[in-house]
Amino acid sequence: MDLQKQPQGSPEATPPPAPAAAEAELRASDADRDRIADLLRDALAEGRLTAEEHSERIDRVYAARTLGELEPLVRDLPGARPAQAPVPGPGAVPAEPDENLVAVFSSAVRKGRWRPGRRTHAYAVFGNVEIDLSEAVFEYQHIVVKAFSVFGNVEVTVPENVTLRGSGSGVLGNFEIDHLESGEPGAPVVQITGVAVLGNVEAKPKRGSVLRDLHHKLRKYLGS
DSSP: OOGGGSOOOOOOOOOOOOHHHHHHTSBOOHHHHHHHHHHHHHHHHTTSSOHHHHHHHHHHHTTOOBHHHHGGGTTTSTTOOOTTSOOOOTTOOOSSOSEEEEEESSEEEEOSSOOOOSEEEEEEESSEEEEEOTTOOOOSSEEEEEEEEESSEEEEEEOTTSEEEEEEEEESSEEEEOOBOOSSTTOOEEEEEEEEESSEEEEEEOTTOOOTTHHHHHHHHHOO
């Protein structure tokens, strides 16, 4: 037998990544992260996660860059959906802001008895943005504030009995969140994200300020 005439098998082509693997490598959006945060918040309220576990997972949620990094964070929770196929529910935080606050060599302020949307974007460029939620009317249980500060200042204050959390980046600047976990079940959650470049982003509870008649307000505005 002439071995030289034997057909040579061509090297096997590298198979394309499985669909699930390909989807896991997709970049996560703000809406993806917020949806996972909602599931973790519900798990905390139901007693499925401890406060420490919840805090650790939330930090990983807002540090995640791909859908594959998000899915394991809720894999052991009932009701978890694949990260690549979100199904927004009533009150879900949208990807686009309900309101933009812009201060360029100026200031922008929201305070008093006002109704914050589900997502607010704040831009401070050589300016100051103040978002005071201490007297706000919370129509949504989960509110996201995304702050961008460039040689400017963004300051967010909340009542002492809501949950305040978040994560962001400071580039030669300061990004500081005074994390707070409410002891009241169903309390609104205020999430702060963003970046400070040679500027300042700060979020903290306002001393002496509380959201009064909390459960009545949530039943009224959330329909629960």
